[in-house]
Amino acid sequence: MSSLYLRPQLATEMAKQLLHPGVLDEGLRSGLFLSGMRRTGKTTFVLNDLIPALEQDGALVIYVDLWSDTQKSPAALVHAAICKTLTELQTPSSTIFGKLKHVRSVDMGVYGFQFGFKIDSVGQEDGPTLARALAEVVDQAKTDLVLIIDEVQHAITSEDGNQLMLALKAARDAINPRPNTPGHFLFIGTGSHRALVSELTARRNQAFAGATSIEYPVLGVDYVTHLLNRLTQDGIGPLPSVEIAVQAFSTLGNRPEELLKALRQLIYFSTPSSHPDESIRTIAATLRSAAADVELMKVEQLGVFATAIFERIASSEGDARGVFSMEAAADYSKVIGREIRVDEIQPLVGDLLAANLIMRRGHGLYGITDPFVQEIWREKKALMSKF
Ligand SMILES: Nc1ncnc2c1ncn2[C@@H]1O[C@H](COP(=O)(O)OP(=O)(O)OP(=O)(O)O)[C@@H](O)[C@H]1O
Ligand SMILES: [Mg+2]
Numbered sequence: 001m002s003s004l005y006l007r008p009q010l011a012t013e014m015a016k017q018l019l020h021p022g023v024l025d026e027g028l029r030s031g032l033f034l035s036g037m038r039r040t041g042k043t044t045f046v047l048n049d050l051i052p053a054l055e056q057d058g059a060l061v062i063y064v065d066l067w068s069d070t071q072k073s074p075a076a077l078v079h080a081a082i083c084k085t086l087t088e089l090q091t092p093s094s095t096i097f098g099k100l101k102h103v104r105s106v107d108m109g110v111y112g113f114q115f116g117f118k119i120d121s122v123g124q125e126d127g128p129t130l131a132r133a134l135a136e137v138v139d140q141a142k143t144d145l146v147l148i149i150d151e152v153q154h155a156i157t158s159e160d161g162n163q164l165m166l167a168l169k170a171a172r173d174a175i176n177p178r179p180n181t182p183g184h185f186l187f188i189g190t191g192s193h194r195a196l197v198s199e200l201t202a203r204r205n206q207a208f209a210g211a212t213s214i215e216y217p218v219l220g221v222d223y224v225t226h227l228l229n230r231l232t233q234d235g236i237g238p239l240p241s242v243e244i245a246v247q248a249f250s251t252l253g254n255r256p257e258e259l260l261k262a263l264r265q266l267i268y269f270s271t272p273s274s275h276p277d278e279s280i281r282t283i284a285a286t287l288r289s290a291a292a293d294v295e296l297m298k299v300e301q302l303g304v305f306a307t308a309i310f311e312r313i314a315s316s317e318g319d320a321r322g323v324f325s326m327e328a329a330a331d332y333s334k335v336i337g338r339e340i341r342v343d344e345i346q347p348l349v350g351d352l353l354a355a356n357l358i359m360r361r362g363h364g365l366y367g368i369t370d371p372f373v374q375e376i377w378r379e380k381k382a383l384m385s386k387f
Helices: 008-019 023-030 042-056 074-089 095-103 130-141 152-157 159-175 194-202 221-233 242-251 256-268 276-301 304-314 326-336 342-354 371-384
Strands: 032-035 060-065 145-150 185-191 212-215 358-362 365-368
Touching: 008 023, 008 042, 008 185, 023 212, 042 060, 042 145, 042 185, 060 074, 060 095, 074 095, 074 130, 074 145, 074 152, 074 159, 130 145, 130 159, 130 185, 145 152, 152 159, 152 185, 152 194, 152 358, 159 185, 194 212, 221 242, 221 256, 242 256, 242 276, 256 276, 276 304, 276 371, 304 326, 304 342, 304 358, 304 365, 304 371, 326 342, 342 358, 365 371
Parallel strands: 032 185, 032 212, 060 145, 145 185
Antiparallel strands: 358 365
């Protein structure tokens, strides 16, 4: 049994809705945003379930992870992925070209695709617009083109990223409404920040206003059963019941790595008198806060001043405003015990951003990157205030 638990049925259904939408699902053609907490398996699902299902259904897929290289701008990463695919499409021996032949009898001879522009000019000032480049792909491949951007929320934190989103929207609006289009351009974005990802579709000034935003379907009882079965097959035990293991998994934010850690501890520290159901409950509760502790430790290591800024953002309902205000400076001064000038704040906000602990959510707006960390921080604060 593989260590990955696959969900082909779920993926096939999603692919079908995207590629052959019924009247009610046509909104999906405007874009689909999947959001879910960190480390819950979004990327794994996209790469191992969703992309194969889309390809099986005949689509051409381009995948980009905006977290793969934080030094590069979102636009540069997306352009690079598009260029790579275009180059492969020009090469009849490439895998991607092979996949296309398998699903469609595209008559492209032995030359591969021919583009009316230089591939490496895509994304350059003198190059074609994304609308033009992607339309040529759809017209030659005669199939749907799906662009998947993992961690798409990074794209709206910069001017260059916002321009990219507008260019993608323009591509969608240029390709899809053509009466005899041989395929559609579909955009899927995933992200770890639920509020931010849904904002991408809800705010009128965002490029993808009106697109569909759904929650990533987290792993559940099927995955836990699969995992417990594998362990049983390997003769590992005593194990908790499926029901209690599912509860523990949920306590741990439906994160496979955390459940594995909990089960490892359970096995290593089990004694003849311990009861697996009781033990896993305690272990899960302890691990839950330990996971967030790693992140909170990073905040502490940045010092008291950074911690004060982090706490101001973490305690705010919704996005935090006025992180650089005079009032904020006065608050930080109180916590730190010395006079804080407004111009001292920026570098520390920079440190918190660089450590990916907070993120900029718009002009002058900040939020905690990981909502799970924020939740634990609040639980801890509430607990401390009781003493
Ligand atoms: N279906 C699955 N079966 C088994 N393990 C899984 C599955 N999905 C995810 N995992 C494990 O969970 C961990 C997190 O997965 P993944 O990186 O896909 O999550 P993510 O939500 O994309 O995380 P991030 O927020 O860091 O982008 C990985 O170690 C992965 O192997
Ligand atoms: Mg991921």
